[in-house]
Amino acid sequence: MEFIKEETVIGFIGTGVMGTSMARNLLKAGYPVHVYTRTKKKAEELIQEGCIWRNSISQLAGSAKVIITMVGDPTDVKEVYFGEFGIFQSTSPGTYLIDMSSSSPMLAKEIHQEALQYNLFALDAPVSGGDIGARDGKLAIMVGGDRSVFEAMRPIFSVLGENLVLQGEAGAGQHTKICNQVAAASTMIGVCEALVYAEKAGLDQTAVLKSIETGAAGSWSLSNLGPKMIAGNFEPGFFVKHFIKDMLIALESAKEMGLNTPGLELAKNMYVELSKSGEDTSGTQALIKLYKINVERVTNS
Structure with a gap:
């Protein structure tokens, strides 16, 4: 499936050292980017540059066609996806979910299975390359999930990194x-x-x-x-x-x-x-x- 870039809203959750650069590169590439993080101050630069701030995960999830999460640890990932006001409670069918956090392979499989129940498309896609790779759009991106979903998201991955490899089924990226x-x-x-x-x-x-x-x-x-x-x-x-x-x-x-x-x-x-x-x-x-x-x-x- 091909998406029109200017009409494909990307919701980005987690604007830390690497997440900020990744969201910025997507914005520069022409995607509308909506952002949410627990501390709004961390997203101020992105907001000033043109990203749209959302006050909650549910608000962001309701407005995005693609949701990228880049958060701290598996506990955070689980809360973002499975929490009372998390992604699975707020996202429309057909939305693409990409967890780019470094997390648990088992949790990645759980997210994939839950996504199927909601008619959503999930990939685990952790990255390597640090702040420099994130800034320059040269990350290595390791992906687990279905090939058709990977191919649909390839244009977005290509903005963020250069070494894009589908490693296998859900959890393989992690x-x-x-x-x-x-x-x-x-x-x-x-x-x-x-x-x-x-x-x-x-x-x-x-x-x-x-x-x-x-x-x-x-x-x-x-x-x-x-x-x-x-x-x-x-x-x-x-x-x-x-x-x-x-x-x-x-x-x-x-x-x-x-x-x-x-x-x-x-x-x-x-x-x-x-x-x-x-x-x-x-x-x-x-x-x-x-x-x-x-x-x-x-x-x-």
């Missing part, structure tokens, strides 16, 4: 995001250790980064977060608290499958320690602070 976070968790440990090692060896960390980022050690984290670590820039592209949430979802899913993930468990424990030190709303690159603290302890012991 499972793929878990794979992403499992890989990213251990990678972040490696990036921190490499940069601290370079510093301890008396090397220029930026020069080291230039040499290793195009070799076998290359990764998105090394190229994008490594420079931030060197500069002492811990502004969030992705919050520490949200990364912990994703790792907990991953550990729970792995346990359900009887899978042992020691690297993930180690990373989770380190990030929990970082969180306890007051870094909950820092970017994930703040993990290097733990290493520097440990280096100082060893040096001073």
Whole structure:
């Protein structure tokens, strides 16, 4: 099914660090965008740029042909969709629902099944790429659901990202995001250790980064977060608290499958320690602070 862009109202729920950029890109692409978030102040920039504010989820859901949710954790997702004044209680048949939050595969399946009961079309479509990918419309989008629904939503996905892959049935998008976070968790440990090692060896960390980022050690984290670590820039592209949430979802899913993930468990424990030190709303690159603290302890012991 093809939609006329100017007549396809997109309701966007959740205007955090990434959601704001995503909604902005849809607006710039010519879609009418209606927004709702629990704290209206977070949506002020978008409202000034032309997005229409809605006072409740039900009000937004009643006006949109496509609803995109980008909220914090599975509890928030469940409330947004299944709550007393949530999406399922307020949406007209034929509406497309896209949950782009990082959430539970099991919950994604529940949303898909409930959507069928209401004659709605649901996809789970979590993303990767951080604030930079959201800003530049270059996110990786991992989708679970029916192919026909995916194809209908492809023009919208194409505004938000470049790497668009239908991974399988409902829940497959969330499972793929878990794979992403499992890989990213251990990678972040490696990036921190490499940069601290370079510093301890008396090397220029930026020069080291230039040499290793195009070799076998290359990764998105090394190229994008490594420079931030060197500069002492811990502004969030992705919050520490949200990364912990994703790792907990991953550990729970792995346990359900009887899978042992020691690297993930180690990373989770380190990030929990970082969180306890007051870094909950820092970017994930703040993990290097733990290493520097440990280096100082060893040096001073």
